Amino acid sequence: MSKTIFKNVQILDSTGTQPYLGEVLVENERITEVSPGVGKINDPNALVIDGRGQTLMSGLTDAHTHFTWDNRPFDQLGNTPVEEHLLSTIDSAKTYLDYGYTMCFGAASAKARLDVVVRDAINAGRIPGPRYRANGMEIATTAGDLVDSITQTADGVEDMRKVVRATIGLGVDNIKMSISGEEVTGTRSAEDTYITEEELQVAVDEAHRRGVKVCTHARSRDSVYLSLKTGVDVIYHASYIDEQGMDMLEAAKDRVFVAPAINWLVATLEDAGQxxxxxxxxxxxxxAKELDVAVKGVQEMHRRGIRVLPGGDYGFAWTPHGTYARDLAHFVNLFGYTEMEAIIAATSLGGELFGQADELGKVQPGYYADMILVDGNPLEDITILQDIKKITAVMKNGEFHRRPHENMIIPKEAHEPAMATV
Incomplete structure (x- = not known):
C-alpha cells in the first residue's frame, strides 16, 4: 500500500471552511484521514511531506478544455498534420496537470479521435494528464460552423442523428454542438442562432441515451433558450442571455452548468493585437459590447446561485496553454466572486460537473487524492495560481506528478511531528 502524509499544511478543503493547520493521510489513490493540528497522523511506512505552512488544496478544474487547440490563430486550428497534432495534444494534457489542473471537461477536438486517444492514454498511464472527459469534433448546421476544418456538419433531424451517433461511436464522453456565432469569424454573429429545436433535441436525446453529455457553444439569446429547452448539460458562454433565459436557467440550476469562458473575450480585446x-x-x-453584457449576466447568475465554472477557451494564439488560472482572477475581479467562491467553483463544482461530487474536488476523507501544494494563500491573492513556481507539488490519484522539493521530504528515520511554522 502506498502511503503519503502531508504535515504542517494549511488545508483548504473546498467546503467553504477557512484554511486550517493540519495533516492529511493518503493511502493508495484516496484521502483516508484529514486531521486538524499537528502530530496526529504518523506511519513509519509513509512518505512524509513537511508542507512548511503551504496551502494544500484540491486540484483545479477547467470546464471548457481544448487539448487539441495548439496555440494557433482561430482560423488555423485544423491545419496541423495529425502526427504533429497528436504530439501537441499530449503536450497540452501534460501542461494542464503541470499547472495543477486535475479535472478537464473536453469542449471539442480539432480532429475526430484525438481527444479519445489521449484520454485513453492518460487512463492507461502511458502519458501524464488530468482526469478527462473526451469530446469529438464540433457539430454544426450548414453555414453555422465557426472553423470549417474542425467542424462536422449535419442538417435536419435524421442527418443530425447519424452524425451524433457516429461521434458517440468513437468513444467520446461529451459532444459539442456549435449553435451560435462568433464575431471573429466576420460572418457568424454571436447574436445569431444556427440550429432548430428539433435538430438540437435529437442530438441531446441520442447522447443521453448513451450516457454522453452535451455542451453547446451558445452565445446568443435564442441559443441559450434552445439549450435549456432541450436538456443540454453544459452551456458555454451564454453572453446574450436575457431575463427569460435567466429565469429558465435558474429553474434548471440543479441540472445544468455554465462555463462562460470569459478569458476568451478579455484576451481577444487585450492580447490579440500581436x-x-x-x-x-x-x-x-x-x-467590448459582448464582454460588458456577459459580465453582467454572470454577475446575475452568481446572485441566483447558478453553477458557473471556470474554463476560458485556452489553446488559441492569444489564450495560450499554461494561462488557465487567469479565469479565477476574472471570477473575482469581473464577476464579484470572493476568492473562496472562485476556488470552490474550480474544485468542488468540478466534482459535480464530473458526476462525482462525493469523490472529486475536496480535501476530505474518501475523496481521490487529487491535490496541489501552493506556496502562499490563494484566498489572499488568487493570482498566485497562475504562477507555476508557486504550485510546488501536484498529486493526482495519490501519485505525485510533480514532487515537492527534496528538502520538504522528511527522512524516515526522522519521522517526528512537524512543528508549525508561523
Whole structure:
C-alpha cells in the first residue's frame, strides 16, 4: 500500500471552511484521514511531506478544455498534420496537470479521435494528464460552423442523428454542438442562432441515451433558450442571455452548468493585437459590447446561485496553454466572486460537473487524492495560481506528478511531528 502524509499544511478543503493547520493521510489513490493540528497522523511506512505552512488544496478544474487547440490563430486550428497534432495534444494534457489542473471537461477536438486517444492514454498511464472527459469534433448546421476544418456538419433531424451517433461511436464522453456565432469569424454573429429545436433535441436525446453529455457553444439569446429547452448539460458562454433565459436557467440550476469562458473575450480585446487582430478591430466586431453584457449576466447568475465554472477557451494564439488560472482572477475581479467562491467553483463544482461530487474536488476523507501544494494563500491573492513556481507539488490519484522539493521530504528515520511554522 502506498502511503503519503502531508504535515504542517494549511488545508483548504473546498467546503467553504477557512484554511486550517493540519495533516492529511493518503493511502493508495484516496484521502483516508484529514486531521486538524499537528502530530496526529504518523506511519513509519509513509512518505512524509513537511508542507512548511503551504496551502494544500484540491486540484483545479477547467470546464471548457481544448487539448487539441495548439496555440494557433482561430482560423488555423485544423491545419496541423495529425502526427504533429497528436504530439501537441499530449503536450497540452501534460501542461494542464503541470499547472495543477486535475479535472478537464473536453469542449471539442480539432480532429475526430484525438481527444479519445489521449484520454485513453492518460487512463492507461502511458502519458501524464488530468482526469478527462473526451469530446469529438464540433457539430454544426450548414453555414453555422465557426472553423470549417474542425467542424462536422449535419442538417435536419435524421442527418443530425447519424452524425451524433457516429461521434458517440468513437468513444467520446461529451459532444459539442456549435449553435451560435462568433464575431471573429466576420460572418457568424454571436447574436445569431444556427440550429432548430428539433435538430438540437435529437442530438441531446441520442447522447443521453448513451450516457454522453452535451455542451453547446451558445452565445446568443435564442441559443441559450434552445439549450435549456432541450436538456443540454453544459452551456458555454451564454453572453446574450436575457431575463427569460435567466429565469429558465435558474429553474434548471440543479441540472445544468455554465462555463462562460470569459478569458476568451478579455484576451481577444487585450492580447490579440500581436496576432493581427487589433483592439480596434475586436471592439468594432462587438467584443467590448459582448464582454460588458456577459459580465453582467454572470454577475446575475452568481446572485441566483447558478453553477458557473471556470474554463476560458485556452489553446488559441492569444489564450495560450499554461494561462488557465487567469479565469479565477476574472471570477473575482469581473464577476464579484470572493476568492473562496472562485476556488470552490474550480474544485468542488468540478466534482459535480464530473458526476462525482462525493469523490472529486475536496480535501476530505474518501475523496481521490487529487491535490496541489501552493506556496502562499490563494484566498489572499488568487493570482498566485497562475504562477507555476508557486504550485510546488501536484498529486493526482495519490501519485505525485510533480514532487515537492527534496528538502520538504522528511527522512524516515526522522519521522517526528512537524512543528508549525508561523
Amino acid at each position: 496576432f493581427g487582430y487589433s483592439h480596434e478591430a475586436a471592439e468594432q466586431a462587438g467584443y
